[in-house]
Every structure is written in structure tokens, then in C-alpha cells.
Amino acid sequence: MKLGKTLAMLSLAILAATGRVASADDVVRVGEGPFITGGGYFVAEGKGYFKKLGIDVQPKMFIDGALAVPSLISGELDISFMTANAALFNSIAKGAPLVFVLDRGNNKRGRGYTVINVTQELHDGGLKSMADFAKLKGKRIGLGATGSINQYLFAKALEKAGLDPRKDVTWVTNVPQPDLMKMLGQKQVDATDLAYQFGFFAQNNKWGPIVTVDDEIDPDGAVGLYAARKQFVQEKRDVLVRFAMAYLQGVKDFNAAAGDPDGHKDIVEILAKRTALQKPELVRAIAPHWSYTNEDGVPNVKSVMAMQDYWSDYFRLVETKVPESQLFDLSIAREAKARLDRDKPFGN
Structure with missing residues (x-):
């Protein structure tokens, strides 16, 4: 009981330091899929990192990130996993109010997914x-x-x-x-x-x-990203930053476990339960090829822009190119990393 009370008080102290108090407004509706590239999210959820920072994540599962786009545009979701595909570039060019805010996995050398x-x-x-x-x-x-x-x-x-x-x-x-x-x-x-x-x-x-x-083929190239609704970024910025802080702690644990799954059995168990792999032995068997997520949270911008150029200039699948400034808001990841390093809410 004493330990639980202490943790609760610590959580409130952290929230007070950010000028926020946990409330119904701190809900984040997340589009996710049963893929191990989302390991940072699943670890943060499984280890209670979101709750510790006063975030109530409400996930909705999709078999493909493209299927989440309508729900994100309509406002049913606040943030969702995506891939940088031609259809998404076209949607944003036509006014879809979305912006890339966080890395969600890339083909880092030696950890290709x-x-x-x-x-x-x-x-x-x-x-x-x-x-x-x-x-x-x-x-x-x-x-x-x-x-x-x-x-x-x-x-x-x-x-x-x-x-x-x-x-x-x-x-x-x-x-x-x-x-x-x-x-x-x-x-x-x-x-x-x-x-x-x-x-x-x-x-x-x-x-x-x-x-x-x-x-x-494409060393360090982007595989997945998180896209958020622009309205959510503007109106619930602190909530999104705290979501990103918890996520980045999960990412740190996830990357460490990919390199040494036997030394992180708790992470392996979480990933087995929350992904399509289901069995811990399968999770271990494909390590370190779980993908790699940048621990500063910043997406591989150059890679994403190269994809848009390719679909536009070569395959002619993208009609109108969207400028980098319209596709990305890197300030969320940067603020989250700075606050994570400064406040150390998870003790490391």
C-alpha cells in the first residue's frame, strides 16, 4: 500500500511540474497494429509508462496503417501508426489535416525489418x-x-x-x-x-x-511513423508531448531488448502478447530484426521525402508534392526528449 501511494504521489508531482493534472482530457486515442515495429508503444503500455505520466491510451487496432487514415481524418483517432505511402502523400496534399510527429521504426543497418x-x-x-x-x-x-x-x-x-x-x-x-x-x-x-x-x-x-x-536496399530508411491530427497537436500539445515521453522510454527498452532478448524477458513477453507473433520464442527468433526506432523520436525526414519524390517523379503516383514543413512537426519529439532527459520520470 505504501509503495502504491508513493508511486501515485510521484505521478501527481510529475504532472504538477508540467502544469497539468490528470483528467478526462488526457485521453489519447491511438491507432495501432499487431506489428513488432510498434514495440515502443506496446512496451510503454505494458509497463505502465503512459499511466505514470497521466495518459489514458485508448487503442484501436488496424491490420494496416492505411486503414486508419479515415478514422484519423474524421477525428475518431488522435494519433496513429502509418507508413509513408503514395496514397497518404496524396491525402495530405488534398487537405487531410495530418502531420508526422514521431518515428515508429526504420531499417537500421543490421536490424532491417x-x-x-x-x-x-x-x-x-x-x-x-x-x-x-x-x-x-x-x-x-x-x-x-x-x-x-x-x-x-x-x-x-x-x-x-x-x-x-x-x-x-x-x-x-x-x-x-x-x-x-x-x-x-x-x-x-x-x-x-x-x-x-x-x-x-x-x-x-x-x-x-x-x-x-x-x-x-535503403539503410536506415523509414518503415513506420506516427501521424497526428493537427487539431490535436495544437489543442492538446502537452498531452501529446507526455504521450511521446512515455513512448520514447518504451522505445529505449524495446531497442535494448532487440539486441539482447534473453536479457529482457519481460519485454519479450509483452511483445509476444501484443503482436501477431504470439509466442516468446518467435519474438526471440527474429531478433534483432524487430526494426529500430530512433531514440530521440525524430523520424527519418530525408528518407520520407525521398519516397515522395520517387512516387511523384518516377512512378507518377503522387500528383502534388507536399513540402517538408507541411508533412512534419518535429517539435513534439524534441520537446519530449528534452523533458525526458531533464525530468527523468522513469528513473533513468
């Missing part, structure tokens, strides 16, 4: 690495969506092999990643770009081996 798998037949025929991708000319490439991060990475890999991704392959799109694994095994597609866990499953089930991890 997305992979390319090919059929066993192609692998046996000599396609064993990105250096052999010229063999994909005329082949069918499976994807979750046109203009997605997965298509971007695969297209860049094809270019490195001297192919034109606009005409030298056939894109098979709008297929969920679990189905793409099976289609690979059934030779309905010849290759696909998948989240690491799905690529791992496909390889283990003999549907097709992993031939490259995408940190070889």
Missing part, C-alpha cells in the same frame, strides 16, 4: 541475393498495396539490378501479407516483400527463402 523472399525454384536457379535480381525480369511481384513501403523497397532493388520496375515486372497488389506467403509457396507470385516475421514464416514453411533484408 522488411525482407524479400523468392520462390524456392528461383532460389535453386541461382537467385540467392540482390546481386541476382536481374533474374526477376518478367516475373510477378506480390505486394500488399500499390505505392507502399514494400513496393518502394522492391522497386529500388530492381533498379540496382538494372531493371525498370515500371515495365520489367508485373506487380500483383492488394494482397494481405499472410496470403502473400502462401501465394509464394503455391508459385502464384515469384517474389514478395514482407515484414520480417512473415518472411521468416515463409522461409520456415518452405514456401520461399529470404534473399535480402531491406536494410541492404
Whole structure:
């Protein structure tokens, strides 16, 4: 009882120092998905970091970040996970009141989260690495969506092999990643770009081996981000900053566990329960390929802007480019990191 009372008093003291008192206004409605790239969020939730800073997170789960966009635009969500895809750039260009505020995973060298798998037949025929991708000319490439991060990475890999991704392959799109694994095994597609866990499953089930991890294609490139409603940023800034503080503490724990899962069994258990992996042994098996999240919270701006340029200038999927100043608000991450370092609400 004494310990609980002490923690409660500490939480109130922290809130008082920020000029806020915990209230119903401190709700944050979050769009999330069952992917390990969201590990920073799941750890912060599982370890009570949000509650400690007076934040009541109310998550709504989506199988793809693109599906959360309508809910974010309509005001049903305050913040949501996203990928920097062509459709999202177009939505913002047309007036969607969204802004990128936090990193949510990138293909840091050595910790790449997305992979390319090919059929066993192609692998046996000599396609064993990105250096052999010229063999994909005329082949069918499976994807979750046109203009997605997965298509971007695969297209860049094809270019490195001297192919034109606009005409030298056939894109098979709008297929969920679990189905793409099976289609690979059934030779309905010849290759696909998948989240690491799905690529791992496909390889283990003999549907097709992993031939490259995408940190070889776009080192440190953005995979996921958090986008927030501009109105929420303006009207509930302190709430969002405290959300970001708790999240960044979760990110720090998540990154440490990715490098040493056996030394962070509590983190592994949290991730197993809250992601599609379900089993701690699977979480450990794919480490360190959980993705990496920047511990200062700042998204990889250069990478995101390069994606927009690519979809606009090369594939012609983006009609009107949005300037960096309209796409990002980096002040949230910077203020959260500064307050986290100064106040040390979690003791480290």
C-alpha cells in the first residue's frame, strides 16, 4: 500500500511540474497494429509508462496503417501508426489535416525489418541475393498495396539490378501479407516483400527463402511513423508531448531488448502478447530484426521525402508534392526528449 501511494504521489508531482493534472482530457486515442515495429508503444503500455505520466491510451487496432487514415481524418483517432505511402502523400496534399510527429521504426543497418523472399525454384536457379535480381525480369511481384513501403523497397532493388520496375515486372497488389506467403509457396507470385516475421514464416514453411533484408536496399530508411491530427497537436500539445515521453522510454527498452532478448524477458513477453507473433520464442527468433526506432523520436525526414519524390517523379503516383514543413512537426519529439532527459520520470 505504501509503495502504491508513493508511486501515485510521484505521478501527481510529475504532472504538477508540467502544469497539468490528470483528467478526462488526457485521453489519447491511438491507432495501432499487431506489428513488432510498434514495440515502443506496446512496451510503454505494458509497463505502465503512459499511466505514470497521466495518459489514458485508448487503442484501436488496424491490420494496416492505411486503414486508419479515415478514422484519423474524421477525428475518431488522435494519433496513429502509418507508413509513408503514395496514397497518404496524396491525402495530405488534398487537405487531410495530418502531420508526422514521431518515428515508429526504420531499417537500421543490421536490424532491417522488411525482407524479400523468392520462390524456392528461383532460389535453386541461382537467385540467392540482390546481386541476382536481374533474374526477376518478367516475373510477378506480390505486394500488399500499390505505392507502399514494400513496393518502394522492391522497386529500388530492381533498379540496382538494372531493371525498370515500371515495365520489367508485373506487380500483383492488394494482397494481405499472410496470403502473400502462401501465394509464394503455391508459385502464384515469384517474389514478395514482407515484414520480417512473415518472411521468416515463409522461409520456415518452405514456401520461399529470404534473399535480402531491406536494410541492404535503403539503410536506415523509414518503415513506420506516427501521424497526428493537427487539431490535436495544437489543442492538446502537452498531452501529446507526455504521450511521446512515455513512448520514447518504451522505445529505449524495446531497442535494448532487440539486441539482447534473453536479457529482457519481460519485454519479450509483452511483445509476444501484443503482436501477431504470439509466442516468446518467435519474438526471440527474429531478433534483432524487430526494426529500430530512433531514440530521440525524430523520424527519418530525408528518407520520407525521398519516397515522395520517387512516387511523384518516377512512378507518377503522387500528383502534388507536399513540402517538408507541411508533412512534419518535429517539435513534439524534441520537446519530449528534452523533458525526458531533464525530468527523468522513469528513473533513468
